[in-house]
Amino acid sequence: LAKTTQPISMDSYEGQEVNITCSHNNIATNDYITWYQQFPSQGPRFIIQGYKTKVTNEVASLFIPADRKSSTLSLPRVSLSDTAVYYCLVGDQAGTALIFGKGTTLSVSS
Amino acid sequence: EPEVTQTPSHQVTQMGQEVILRCVPISNHLYFYWYRQILGQKVEFLVSFYNNEISEKSEIFDDQFSVERPDGSNFTLKIRSTKLEDSAMYFCASSEGTGGQHFGDGTRLSIL
Numbered sequence: 298l299a300k301t302t303q304p305i306s307m308d309s310y311e312g313q314e315v316n317i318t319c320s321h322n323n324i325a326t327n328d329y330i331t332w333y334q335q336f337p338s339q340g341p342r343f344i345i346q347g348y349k350t351k352v353t354n355e356v357a358s359l360f361i362p363a364d365r366k367s368s369t370l371s372l373p374r375v376s377l378s379d380t381a382v383y384y385c386l387v388g389d390q391a392g393t394a395l396i397f398g399k400g401t402t403l404s405v406s407s
Numbered sequence: 408e409p410e411v412t413q414t415p416s417h418q419v420t421q422m423g424q425e426v427i428l429r430c431v432p433i434s435n436h437l438y439f440y441w442y443r444q445i446l447g448q449k450v451e452f453l454v455s456f457y458n459n460e461i462s463e464k465s466e467i468f469d470d471q472f473s474v475e476r477p478d479g480s481n482f483t484l485k486i487r488s489t490k491l492e493d494s495a496m497y498f499c500a501s502s503e504g505t506g507g508q509h510f511g512d513g514t515r516l517s518i519l
Contacts, residue, residue, distance in 0.1 A: 331507050333507075338512075340511050340512050340513050343508065346507050392438035392463075392502065394463050395440075395442070396452060397449050
């Protein structure tokens with residue numbers, strides 16, 4: 298599985314857009330990029346998944362450049378409740394184990 | 408929205424005892440997983456299960472552990488002869504095979 302690198306922590310204020318970038322230089326052709334969110338004492342929650350270009354859903358956007366060696370999770374207008382750990386994972390979809398890193402701890406202040 | 412449910416939310420067990428953690432995956436999902444997270448540490452993969460057999464397991468998942476899908480809805484993790492270091496949050500997840508894995512909110516296992 299491709300290794301990922303993301304910032305350990307980020308700080309933001311309510312109402313701002315937050316962009317978290319993840320590097321995955323060794324991504325394989327079959328790999329997808331998936332982001333999860335985790336609150337304390339809860340299980341990781343699927344946010345968004347993409348293969349290339351841009352994917353958008355009701356909570357986030359995922360930007361993937363043509364070389365796919367990095368990706369950026371964009372959270373529009375964050376609120377205090379977006380304070381959580383965000384994980385970037387890379388792998389193929391067919392029932393593969395997820396290998397979590399330490400993620401990015403996002404702290405949103407008022 | 409369908410969700411993965413886990414019971415119990417908190418299990419306290421004496422060291423050396425057996426414990427069974429239960430999960431009800433999302434009904435149309437085909438792949439099932441167990442992960443654990445020791446307090447303050449990363450989420451760690453234990454095992455994946457597909458078509459009624461283990462498809463992948465980590466080094467953590469040794470002979471102390473076993474999984475079972477006893478009927479069409481439940482997915483269980485059994486830990487035999489528990490040790491202090493087994494204390495952790497245990498998460499069950501399920502997936503269709505595409506579109507990400509869906510996690511339950513976990514069982515907090517405390518070994519005394």
